[in-house]
Amino acid sequence: MIADERVAQHRPPRGHPERPERFLAVVEGIQRANFGEALQWRSPTEAPPERVLRVHSSDHVDRIMGFAGADGVQIDPDTYMSSGSLTAARLAAGAGLDAITSLRAGEADAAFALVRPPGHHATPAQAMGFCLFNNVAVTAQALTDAGERVAIIDIDAHHGNGTQDAFFDRDDVLFVSFHEYPQYPGTGAIGEHGRGVGAGHTINFPMPSRATGDVYLRAFDDVVEPALEAFRPDWVLISAGFDGHRNDPLTNLGLTSGDYEALARRIVRTSAPGRRIAFLEGGYDLDALANSAAAFTGALLGVDQVTEPQSNAGPGHHVVDAQIAARSGQL
Numbered sequence: 001m002i003a004d005e006r007v008a009q010h011r012p013p014r015g016h017p018e019r020p021e022r023f024l025a026v027v028e029g030i031q032r033a034n035f036g037e038a039l040q041w042r043s044p045t046e047a048p049p050e051r052v053l054r055v056h057s058s059d060h061v062d063r064i065m066g067f068a069g070a071d072g073v074q075i076d077p078d079t080y081m082s083s084g085s086l087t088a089a090r091l092a093a094g095a096g097l098d099a100i101t102s103l104r105a106g107e108a109d110a111a112f113a114l115v116r117p118p119g120h121h122a123t124p125a126q127a128m129g130f131c132l133f134n135n136v137a138v139t140a141q142a143l144t145d146a147g148e149r150v151a152i153i154d155i156d157a158h159h160g161n162g163t164q165d166a167f168f169d170r171d172d173v174l175f176v177s178f179h180e181y182p183q184y185p186g187t188g189a190i191g192e193h194g195r196g197v198g199a200g201h202t203i204n205f206p207m208p209s210r211a212t213g214d215v216y217l218r219a220f221d222d223v224v225e226p227a228l229e230a231f232r233p234d235w236v237l238i239s240a241g242f243d244g245h246r247n248d249p250l251t252n253l254g255l256t257s258g259d260y261e262a263l264a265r266r267i268v269r270t271s272a273p274g275r276r277i278a279f280l281e282g283g284y285d286l287d288a289l290a291n292s293a294a295a296f297t298g299a300l301l302g303v304d305q306v307t308e309p310q311s312n313a314g315p316g317h318h319v320v321d322a323q324i325a326a327r328s329g330q331l
Contacts, residue, residue, distance in 0.1 A: 009084025029290025096139030156241025181206030212314030213259030
């Protein structure tokens, strides 16, 4: 677990859903799960600007850097900065880079970057959706710069539009997103499958409200796993948002902590030890966030635990059918 309490110094206005208590809730949930020696805690270092600039434009980075130490800065209708935000954002972008170093040294089978602000909505040129820098994209770009192939699996309830934008025309990154549709930001339709040499390297599952875990698992088994086998990534990165939980106040999906555990076990089954890094994205009900993050972490560690029952019998199988048909036409 890569975490630093300084990320709690990123403080949007009172009442904002992406609040410091989210970080504390995940820490408490994981500590309550008592993984013992199976879990190691490490602090991240701040990402150097040159690494962030491999994903984001200089105008975007200069703008965010220019608000260093300022309070109450509104970047867009729901994205803010406070005096601690730049440090938190650079720690969040740097956590994955530190995870690469640790995993390459054989120090663990997986890493979880417990960071905020989240990152997957930040496009190369724009902060948005609570996100300043795109944490998972910074890590993916560092890996591809080293000649490695990367799969990114985004399970947040909102589409990872920024991550998709960063790699939409690339064939060295496979991007998969499960999300409620048409939730914010309104992107992530079936037909968004990549451009040019990147065609077929973006896979979207725009799920209807109340979709349940059985649909997610079928999508993974029938579409994602074959795509991973064909793509053969060197690394698997996970945008681990837990706002698809049925109790989340911002979304309307039907998932449980047991579903997140099952998804993590699928990811472990289909990826190499020492080549898995998860990044905290969304999740806004504190209890659901704590329990889901702990369940997901336990599965990454291979530790059995008691979670909520998995959900089933919700809508969404038509989305899986449509994606299967779309990919059959592309390949």
